[in-house]
Amino acid sequence: EVQLVESGGGLVQPGRSLRLSCAASGFSFENYAMHWVRQAPGKGLEWVSGISFSSVDIAYADSVKGRFTISRDNAKKSLYLEMNSLGHEDTAVYFCARVTLEYWRLFDLWGQGTLVTVSS
Amino acid sequence: IVLTQSPATLSLSPGGTASLSCRASQSVPSNYLAWYQQKPGQAPRLLIYGASNRAAGIPDRFSGSGSGTDFTLTISRLEPEDFAVYFCQQYGRSSFFGPGTKVDIK
Numbered sequence: 121e122v123q124l125v126e127s128g129g130g131l132v133q134p135g136r137s138l139r140l141s142c143a144a145s146g147f148s149f150e151n152y153a154m155h156w157v158r159q160a161p162g163k164g165l166e167w168v169s170g171i172s173f174s175s176v177d178i179a180y181a182d183s184v185k186g187r188f189t190i191s192r193d194n195a196k197k198s199l200y201l202e203m204n205s206l207g208h209e210d211t212a213v214y215f216c217a218r219v220t221l222e223y224w225r226l227f228d229l230w231g232q233g234t235l236v237t238v239s240s
Numbered sequence: 241i242v243l244t245q246s247p248a249t250l251s252l253s254p255g256g257t258a259s260l261s262c263r264a265s266q267s268v269p270s271n272y273l274a275w276y277q278q279k280p281g282q283a284p285r286l287l288i289y290g291a292s293n294r295a296a297g298i299p300d301r302f303s304g305s306g307s308g309t310d311f312t313l314t315i316s317r318l319e320p321e322d323f324a325v326y327f328c329q330q331y332g333r334s335s336f337f338g339p340g341t342k343v344d345i346k
Contacts, residue, residue: 164327164337164338164339164340165276165284165327165329165337166337167334167335167336167337215283215284220289223272223289223331224331225329225331225332225334225335226272226274226286226289226331227274227276227284227286227329228286228295230283230284230285231283232282232283233283
């Protein structure tokens, strides 16, 4: 089955760190760019970060630049998001998403998401 | 590019037709405009890309139109499973989503 499964979310105190993972299955993960998109409770979608299939090209939203690091391990078919200096504004469901082969930011497959709550 | 969606909420009956608007603050390059459907507690699902192309497996009651700064998602013959939130997204040089339109049952 073609799917993405996120893990690693939870409750974390402000200023602390958290690492999210996304396990891919059912498709050739190594051929696709991958992204993280988040959704604050009751809010819309916000693109967070993206990484090319080879990890050569990486991009971040201004809101997370310098605090978050995206990475991937094609051998393990896994995508990661290292989040540092977390603030209340980072509270959200984090989705990993695959993009199409043609378009860097067109998301054609999404995971179910993992909730990150930043609170003391 | 800032995307504005209207209305915020659309209340319709099953079998009806929904018309959702997405307006961009400037012209969307190459009509790189997509629509997604999201149901409560679920991940978004790609419906339309390139303003008018249906994604794989999407029923033909979903159609997209428009160009430049004005785009529309039309859902004909509303089915119970179509009541959800719909987001537009421009996927050109950067990625921005609209705030969403909720289609609920009247």
